[in-house]
Amino acid sequence: MTENTQDMTVLVTGATGRTGSRVARAARAAGLTVRAASRGTGFDWEDPSTWAGALRGADAAYLVHPTDVGSPAATKAVGALAREAVELGARRLVLLSSRGEDQAGPTEEALRTSGADWTIVRASWFSQNFSEGPLVEGLCQGELVFPAGEVREPFIDVRDIADVVVAVLTGGGKYTGRELAITGPRLLTFREAVAEISRATGEELVYTPVTARQYGDTLAGFGMPAEEAEFLVDLFESLLDGRNAHLSDGVRNILGRAPRDFTDFARKAAAAGAWKA
Template sequence: MSNIVVINSTGKIGSRVAAHLMAKGLPYRGVSRRTEIPFDWQDERTWPQALAGGKSAFISFVPDLAAPGALAVMQRFVAAARDGGLGKLVLLTGRGEIGAVAAENAVRESGLAWTIVRAAWFNQNFSEGHLLESVLEGHLYMPAGDRREPFVDAEDVAEVATAALLDDRHTGQIYDVTGPELLSFDEVAQRLAGATHRPLQYVPVTIEEFHAGLLQTLGQEWADLLRTIADETLDGRNSWVGDGVQRALGRAPRDFQSFLQQALGAGTWNVPAAAE
């Protein structure tokens, strides 16, 4: 029986944490809504079996810690984890999110060992996330103006989280994991266009225009959530580079060019351009 539980093991970071554990030959239990042993954040009846026998857990909250009611759910989860015998929690949070800080505090006050992995925007949002369609379409609409972000590679985030699960020296640490440089969305669009040979234009929009566009494609709930996240994280508060990767792993974080090379090698954007 594994004593490591990976919650949301089908997600962008959870799947990578699971892959790192598997590569090390370490048993783990990956759980999500669709796994054989399910874990659903909105169905507490699934929690006991998913956590049974676990000693540590990687936690990725769905849909996001900025969602309404997320803190109350996280508080109940922390209590369930403690009652279930877990000893350590490794929590993934979003930099700058008000709800994320509240969830971090719930974990830090749990009485359990903990590590916080506080992540910037993922590079992989442009290759396997919600912005992939925008890249393929040729227009990147974001309410970010010319502000700059320290985009981080999802592989770095997962490596830090994995290290925190396996080594007690990370206990009690808050790791701000970012890439090594600040980039505006316009600079990102230019780099993506140059690497992929696809037309891509960054179009700065207001938060109201951003929300209206999301309403048409995603519906009210997701549009409201993404508006909240953008409103809280794209105002410049995150325009600084963290040292979490260096502190946790003893090396520099991957840069955006390395992400581009990896994604190009995987054929991520190998579909006909919209203008063709």
């Protein structure tokens, strides 16, 4: 049963980001009071002194860390913020995690042991990573160079992630203490995804697979700190090894409908000018 959300206040971290902005929009549409948290509103994951002001008076929070969920920084911050949230009365916490990512285990465990009424949403690769994330620049120049080989991935639209998060927040205790795996409706290789974007834009786009090590060396050459580049090499070598080449029925089970398809995403993003150079 969906609980009455009239008086529920939810803190949305990353409120200007790919998922947080959609969670905030969907939560408002569902009747929740949204407290948008970002550096622009004075909230900083790296500055614990900013957390209490954001959490105080909230009933729940959506947690998405700006670094990868599997990073040591995410583990430390999520655990500390979750404990503070519980102390301040924001007991219902929803963490965005990554499906199939072994490195995310410590961060997930930090949430589980915080005393919160927790839910972990493990999402597959975002469709919007192609239109709003670090892959955009290459696509705008006509070529995506990425260490995904020909692995198949069930790309998920972040609007579905947002709808799932809101369903969790408004679901009473139905999803408390659960780990939810959510994906898109079909498997695509990165090459096939780029081909769909190419059709949507009418532009010739190329996918060039490289090894994770080659990709990491390129990032380091662009100035990324060596430790961060090495983390991404390890992440891509494991996460893009085919372990996620299967579908989950999480979206349908939670929302009662099919997840949005990649073709729909590509058409709408192209119409919005996502890949205009």
